[in-house]
Amino acid sequence: HMLLEAGWPGSPTLRAACGGEAFSWSLALQLAERTERVWNCYGPTETTVWSAMWAIDPRRGSVSLGRGIANTRLYVLDDSLQLVPVGVPGELYIAGVGLARGYLDRPELTRERFVPDPFAGVPGERMYRTGDRVQWSFDGTLEFLDRRDLQVKVRGFRIELGEIEAALDRHPAVLRCAVVAKHAGLDAHLVGYYVVRDGAAIDAGDLRAHLKAALPAQMIPSLLVELPALPLTPNGKVDRRALATLEAPRTQGVALSPRDELEQSLMAIWQRVLGVADVDRAALPSGSADGRGQAPTIDVGRTFFEQGGTSLLLVRVQRALRTELGIQISVAELFAYPSIETLADHLRQAAPSPAEPVASARRAAPQAELEDLSIAELERAVKASLLDLLDERDVSSP
Structure with missing residues (x-):
């Protein structure tokens, strides 16, 4: 990256070996254009730096880890330390003469990461647990997926x-x-x-x-x-x-107002769910309006989360869309189209013809909507419904 950012022109006789961090496809292509050949060299320090290599092939479309180097064994295992088939993700374990002895003065970590090799057939052989998720390709090369510690639940x-x-x-x-x-x-x-x-x-x-x-x-x-x-x-x-x-960036310049009735309806729901009161536009100082001649309290161009929303509040938006506008939409879709502008465009595209209202085009059986939700989303939907019921009734009454 530093070479490219410095304007390095490259050399047609140079062979480049890259390692140390996941090799992005865009970087691989740029280096391939400037050198005779580029190698992706994979391996953790614990296995003496490099354990697999692959020459970049622009026709492939992705960076491969390649195959193991001499005197190195590569295993792709599941959580039970069983070998997985081609195309099935698993964790990469490395064995062979390149393994380090362990971590200096850290016996517990050594036992955790350097484990017995059940496939070697030789007592005392070990393999190193990399923490990298990979899968075998049908051509016998390894595809890197991600780090196990980069798995998150959202x-x-x-x-x-x-x-x-x-x-x-x-x-x-x-x-x-x-x-x-x-x-x-x-x-x-x-x-x-x-x-x-x-x-x-x-x-x-x-x-x-x-x-x-x-x-x-x-x-x-x-x-x-x-x-x-x-x-x-x-x-x-x-x-x-x-x-x-890093904090979410603030929108530069003036906020954007709704373009039509659909976006006005969506804004009204957002204002209520986010607890943002509407303003007396006539009382606003001159110059505070946006390019569409209004001064919104919600910016239709910014995402729900940039304006104080949470996933629990988004479930309330989903419920309001269904009950007030007759629009059936999954929470996953609301996450995919997080601003009023993108959501409105998505809803308009769902309408099969101009004569049919957007709400009608989005109607679906409640069962179909529930199928789109994860267990956590279903739990949040129940909580949101209970909160809305409490809002709608006088909780002080018996």
């Missing part, structure tokens, strides 16, 4: 952050990216950070559309934030802790 779904980052990285305008799960109490949502290549341009809406074509709704980040550079640790890896502490 709204009851187990999310692989590495899969989201891989989808982001495949966009031609993205140079570097990282995805983190941000927590507020029991609530959590995904935030994607990305750096744009020099000379390229992309807005969050285009990037969101790119992700929707590759990922299920529950894996679409609620926020997509462009940064000039990703924070790095002293050894050059992405500093995820620093990203997790």
Whole structure:
């Protein structure tokens, strides 16, 4: 990355070996254009640095870990330490002469990470537990998925952050990216950070559309934030802790108002759920209106979470859409279309013809909606319904 950012032209006679961190496809292609050949060299320090290698092939479409080097054995195992079939994710274990003896003065950690090798057939042989999730390809090479410690649970779904980052990285305008799960109490949502290549341009809406074509709704980040550079640790890896502490960016300039009746209805629901009172627009000072001539209390261009929303409150929005507008929509869809603008566009596209109301086009059996919810979302839906019932009745009455 530093070479490219410094404008390095490359050399047609140079062979590059890259390792140390997950090798992004976009970086691999850029280096392949500037060198004779690029190798992805994989291996943790505990196995004496490199354990597998693969020459970048631009026709493949993704970076492979390749095959094990000489005197190295690679196992892909499940949680019961059983070998998994081709195409099934598992954790990578490495065995062979490259294994370190262990961690200096840390016997417990050594026992945890260096475990007996049941496949060696030789007593005393060990294998190293990498913590990397991989799978075998049909050509006999290893595909890196992500780190086990990059698995998070959001709204009851187990999310692989590495899969989201891989989808982001495949966009031609993205140079570097990282995805983190941000927590507020029991609530959590995904935030994607990305750096744009020099000379390229992309807005969050285009990037969101790119992700929707590759990922299920529950894996679409609620926020997509462009940064000039990703924070790095002293050894050059992405500093995820620093990203997790970044505050959501504030919208620059004036807020956007609803464009039509549908967006006005959605805004009214958001205002009530978020506890944002409407304002007397005539009393606002001159110049406080947006480009559409109004001064909204909710910005239709910003996401629900940027404006104080949580997943529990989003369930209330879902219920209000159903009861007030007759719109059946899953919580997963609301996460995928987190602003009034994107949600309204999604609802309009669902209408089969201009003559048919959007609400009618979105009507569906309640059973179908429930099938889209995870267990955690169902629990939140019940809680939200109970809270709404308490709001609607006089709780002081017997």
